[in-house]
Amino acid sequence: MLYLDNAATTPVRREVLEAMWPYLTGTFGNPSSHHTVGEAAAAGLQDARRRIARVLGVRAGDVVFTSGGTEADNLAVKGIALASMSRGRHLVTSPIEHEAVAESVDYLRRLHGFEVTEVPVDRAGRIAPEDFASTLRPDTVLASIMAANNEIGTVQDLTALGAAARSAGVPLHTDAVQAAGWIPLGLDRLGVDALSVSGHKLGAPKGIGFLAVRGAIPLEPLVHGGGQERGRRSGTENVAAAIGLATALELATAEQPEAAGRVAALRDEFIARVLQNVPGAQLTGDPGHRLPGIASFVFPGTSGEAVLLELERRGVVSSSGSACAAGSDEPSAVLLALGLPPEVAQTAVRFSFSAAVTAAELDQAASAVVASVAAVAGLG
Structure with missing residues (x-):
């Protein structure tokens, strides 16, 4: 897992x-x-x-x-x-x-x-x-x-x-x-x-x-x-x-300078692969001014919860956003504030990494995202 x-x-x-x-x-x-x-x-x-x-x-x-x-x-x-x-x-x-x-x-x-x-x-x-x-x-x-x-x-x-x-x-x-x-x-x-x-x-x-x-x-x-x-x-x-x-x-403070740069590079590779291989995928948040450890997307035309279940079936645990709002049927107030329509906001999936994440792990995750979204969209 x-x-x-x-x-x-x-x-x-x-x-x-x-x-x-x-x-x-x-x-x-x-x-x-x-x-x-x-x-x-x-x-x-x-x-x-x-x-x-x-x-x-x-x-x-x-x-x-x-x-x-x-x-x-x-x-x-x-x-x-x-x-x-x-x-x-x-x-x-x-x-x-x-x-x-x-x-x-x-x-x-x-x-x-x-x-x-x-x-x-x-x-x-x-x-x-x-x-x-x-x-x-x-x-x-x-x-x-x-x-x-x-x-x-x-x-x-x-x-x-x-x-x-x-x-x-x-x-x-x-x-x-x-x-x-x-x-x-x-x-x-x-x-x-x-x-x-x-x-x-x-x-x-x-x-x-x-x-x-x-x-x-x-x-x-x-x-x-x-x-x-x-x-x-x-x-x-x-x-x-x-x-x-x-x-x-x-x-964390001692490790931060090295970890932040390394994880940010891995994050950017992961984001690029998802955006390139998942039709319609959109990155949420600022492309440059963002935490090294968070990559968040919406996948219009799918169900975010269904994508999460498919990801877990493929061995990847992630979330739709804030753990404090887990289980809510309401679209994220954060995504609505960005101007996303409610039906798109409800397709959100967030991936958040530890400082120890590896390139191989994010390669596995990216493949799982592509397959999971395709399955939910009825394309796989």
Whole structure:
């Protein structure tokens, strides 16, 4: 079985498991306990926090551990907005955000009276910096724009967007869940004030993530209780998973320069072969500004779900898009935002690669795509 759904989740790396093991066995204490067993766990947690902060170029205290990317997005959007209501109630986002951001924004609109502006995207999913800048107002308390889209792989020009946000005095949050491991991270590097990451996209376990947020940004906690994470996210921390996430992030960061270039070249060969050999196939997302590990298509005249089943029958596992929307009969909101008709959007198939993918594997995958689409279209 060839697994090409790494944008949904990745296998846990052996190095991560080995780093976690001591904190699942001997060093098992509660990091909030004031005794030697708890203090040993607290030391491990703080070391994980420092290591993540070093990668991002922030202070250790700017890293808030969460249960994953969804919670990190919720904490960023709701937490910053709710803490800033005295300044205004206007939010800026895009129509292609992950559900964790989109639904958090909708919650603020429905229950707290926020006004929301969606900056448009072009047919490749890119935001024009001038369009973004035009949406920012004196009462805008937050803009949230994802670094790279989880369905189509399009990468935004966050440096330009961040410059516009800073000029307007507006905090900028980015969902970097898919970007982590593929593009260099860092709040200053990307020009953002808050950044969300999820461990299970990087080779860490499910159920761990973090929000990195500049200390000067006001943040209202969503989870109250024992005051962990400097009062910004209560609940006993998952020490072992935090250490696993720090390990996975360091490994991915070290490997990123070589892996990104190599996988991007393989991706381009795969895309070219599919477009050349599948009649009517269309690439979705920006052809150049896209993650190395994502190749996404629509196959008009077919059923995307039927193509996925044919692919799996031929030994290739992929997806129709976001795992969070799996099972929905509705066409992807991301693809509709690009201007695709609903009937075409429902034919989407996404292939997402690990850093270890090989040319032979993508050759196998391309052959399977050609055969599967032909079978579904009644041509094979």
